[in-house]
Amino acid sequence: MTDDLSQYLADKRSLVEDGLRKTLLLGDGCPPALLEAMQYSLLAAGKRLRPLLVLSAAEACGGRDAAALPAACAVEMVHTYSLIHDDLPAMDDDDLRRGLPTCHKRFGEALAILAGDALLTLAFHVLAESYPPTTAAACCRELAGAAGAAGMVGGQVEDLAWERAPRSYSVEALENLHARKTGALFRACLRLGAWAVLGERQGGPDVDLLQSLDDYGRCFGQAFQITDDLLDVEGSSAETGKRVHKDAARGKFTYPGFLGVAESRERAERLCRDARDHLLRFGKAGERLAALSLSIVDRKR
Amino acid sequence: MTDDLSQYLADKRSLVEDGLRKTLLLGDGCPPALLEAMQYSLLAAGKRLRPLLVLSAAEACGGRDAAALPAACAVEMVHTYSLIHDDLPAMDDDDLRRGLPTCHKRFGEALAILAGDALLTLAFHVLAESYPPTTAAACCRELAGAAGAAGMVGGQVEDLAWERAPRSYSVEALENLHARKTGALFRACLRLGAWAVLGERQGGPDVDLLQSLDDYGRCFGQAFQITDDLLDVEGSSAETGKRVHKDAARGKFTYPGFLGVAESRERAERLCRDARDHLLRFGKAGERLAALSLSIVDRKR
Numbered sequence: 107m108t109d110d111l112s113q114y115l116a117d118k119r120s121l122v123e124d125g126l127r128k129t130l131l132l133g134d135g136c137p138p139a140l141l142e143a144m145q146y147s148l149l150a151a152g153k154r155l156r157p158l159l160v161l162s163a164a165e166a167c168g169g170r171d172a173a174a175l176p177a178a179c180a181v182e183m184v185h186t187y188s189l190i191h192d193d194l195p196a197m198d199d200d201d202l203r204r205g206l207p208t209c210h211k212r213f214g215e216a217l218a219i220l221a222g223d224a225l226l227t228l229a230f231h232v233l234a235e236s237y238p239p240t241t242a243a244a245c246c247r248e249l250a251g252a253a254g255a256a257g258m259v260g261g262q263v264e265d266l267a268w269e270r271a272p273r274s275y276s277v278e279a280l281e282n283l284h285a286r287k288t289g290a291l292f293r294a295c296l297r298l299g300a301w302a303v304l305g306e307r308q309g310g311p312d313v314d315l316l317q318s319l320d321d322y323g324r325c326f327g328q329a330f331q332i333t334d335d336l337l338d339v340e341g342s343s344a345e346t347g348k349r350v351h352k353d354a355a356r357g358k359f360t361y362p363g364f365l366g367v368a369e370s371r372e373r374a375e376r377l378c379r380d381a382r383d384h385l386l387r388f389g390k391a392g393e394r395l396a397a398l399s400l401s402i403v404d405r406k407r
Numbered sequence: 408m409t410d411d412l413s414q415y416l417a418d419k420r421s422l423v424e425d426g427l428r429k430t431l432l433l434g435d436g437c438p439p440a441l442l443e444a445m446q447y448s449l450l451a452a453g454k455r456l457r458p459l460l461v462l463s464a465a466e467a468c469g470g471r472d473a474a475a476l477p478a479a480c481a482v483e484m485v486h487t488y489s490l491i492h493d494d495l496p497a498m499d500d501d502d503l504r505r506g507l508p509t510c511h512k513r514f515g516e517a518l519a520i521l522a523g524d525a526l527l528t529l530a531f532h533v534l535a536e537s538y539p540p541t542t543a544a545a546c547c548r549e550l551a552g553a554a555g556a557a558g559m560v561g562g563q564v565e566d567l568a569w570e571r572a573p574r575s576y577s578v579e580a581l582e583n584l585h586a587r588k589t590g591a592l593f594r595a596c597l598r599l600g601a602w603a604v605l606g607e608r609q610g611g612p613d614v615d616l617l618q619s620l621d622d623y624g625r626c627f628g629q630a631f632q633i634t635d636d637l638l639d640v641e642g643s644s645a646e647t648g649k650r651v652h653k654d655a656a657r658g659k660f661t662y663p664g665f666l667g668v669a670e671s672r673e674r675a676e677r678l679c680r681d682a683r684d685h686l687l688r689f690g691k692a693g694e695r696l697a698a699l700s701l702s703i704v705d706r707k708r
Contacts, residue, residue: 134557135556135557135558135561135587136556136557136561137556137561137564137565137568139564139568140556140560140561140564141556144556187524191520191521191524194517194520196515196516196517196520197517197520214497215497216495216497216498216567217564217567219492219495219497219498219520220492220560220563220564222524223488223492223523223524223527223560224555224556224560224561226524226527226528227527227551227554227555227556227560228551228555228556230531230547230550230551231547231548231551231552231555233547234544234545234547234548234551235548237544239540239541239543239544239545240540242540242543242544242547242548243535243538243540243543243544243547244535244540246531246532246534246535246543246544246547247532247535247536247543249531250528250529250531250532250535251532253528254525254528254529254532255436255437255438255441255442255445255525255528255529256435256436256437257436259441259521259524259525259528260436260437260438260441260525262521263438263440263441263518263521264438266517266518267438267440286436
């Protein structure tokens with residue numbers, strides 16, 4: 107990764123984290139114990155990859171960070187809620203997340219469930235309060251569609267079902283699973299970035315523009331998932347900040363488990379190139395988005 | 408309850424249940440196991456009190472059921488998700504709800520958590536998809552504010568904290584707790600009914616009109632909570648469809664526990680009268696809403 111890109115990502119991360127911190131402080135009337143659990147998980151050091159996608163998509167559409175920040179924060183809240191709930195004993199039963207004890211390990215299961223619920227709800231509150239009506243409604247629709255039963259939550263249901271009763275499988279089945287579990291929210295990040303900037307223009311963002319961003323998001327999401335699986339095989343807990351080798355221990359289907367490490371890596375790199383091909387129409391404005399896709403292939407966590 | 412009111416409530420319940428059923432069928436791409444768990448809890452026989460409030464508030468504002476139905480369904484989804492999560496072993500650990508095994512008893516904890524998450528998300532999806540932008544954005548804002556950390560979820564956190572470490576308390580503390588845990592969503596029902604009908608009018612519903620409905624909702628919610636506590640003391644499982652005497656068994660603070668049965672009943676009746684006093688401006692259009700407040704004092708479940 108170039109120094110320039112590293113600096114850019116660090117600056118944007120700090121912008122997002124300021125935004126998240128300020129949004130939580132607005133939580134007037136929130137019981138202190140709940141606020142503490144929400145802050146603990148939301149402000150733990152994260153890659154902030156989804157908010158970065160929102161901000162870079164907005165930049166590709168000619169907009170500024172300020173316009174995209176509420177949507178970026180909303181997506182990170184949804185992502186964090188999903189981590190809190192997925193880590194629960196009844197689900198993946200994980201003890202470590204972002205280098206810290208998971209939310210339920212630190213605050214107990216009841217508060218972890220409720221902190222997740224509150225973050226999900228807050229995401230929609232932020233969207234509805236921060237944008238003019240057309241943009242707010244479109245953002246709520248995009249986010250709910252991606253996060254709900256046909257998207258992220260549905261993907262988690264399928265993932266758990268697979269793990270508990272392995273069935274015949276294929277790379278296509280694996281792709282379909284991830285398309286829901288992680289892909290839908292990645293794609294929504296790109297679309298939210300466009301809506302945040304162009305939502306009040308007559309008719310909203312062009313259909314073609316949304317499609318290009320969506321295609322980028324799809325390729326990006328797949329590449330991300332493959333490198334996530336590779337990190338589980340190759341990485342260490344110290345680097346990733348979460349338990350590793352857990353996929354294999356659970357007999358989870360993964361890309362390296364199915365395709366081998368070398369072919370998985372090749373596939374991720376090809377997908378990153380495909381992702382960038384969808385950005386041609388954006389010219390120079392799409393450069394940050396293109397750079398983001400480069401950063402995921404050689405990441406260490 | 409008069410026959411006329413009983414028939415009216417039965418008709419509206421059936422309208423709401425049709426709406427809920429149709430909304431779930433639109434869940435294209437939802438894994439069947441998740442859909443089954445969502446349906447199980449959402450379509451179990453319920454009072455549908457919150458959707459009835461939305462519909463009746465819309466009627467008071469001169470609107471039709473069709474305009475208010477999506478908001479009515481969204482509120483019932485949020486209410487149902489809250490029941491599913493509150494019943495979990497880590498929270499109230501209940502086995503029986505609406506006369507059936509609770510969602511986690513029937514489908515396991517993981518699926519119950521995810522069905523709740525999916526219903527909460529679907530509520531916002533329904534609002535964002537069903538209404539024109541100004542109404543959609545306002546409804547998402549109202550619902551998120553009422554359901555989130557400063558409202559329902561915050562109330563549940565306080566309720567659990569009280570139960571686990573009883574502190575000094577008063578009727579005011581009890582009222583504050585319920586104002587969040589159940590009151591905020593009741594008030595939102597009334598406001599949603601107004602937004603659903605008047606949302607696209609220049610400037611939206613009048614502030615005074617929203618305030619009158621909000622005041623009605625506040626009194627109604629308090630009266631409802633008191634009668635809920637009374638039913639736990641006086642009712643049977645067969646009538647209420649949930650475990651009774653559980654409040655006392657857990658040492659929960661309740662109105663009858665604090666004020667005695669007779670004073671609690673008087674207080675509920677006074678609150679119902681207060682609720683109706685806030686409806687004067689609506690004249691004949693507010694009659695159904697007035698009748699609804701009568702129906703809760705002599706309910707058996």
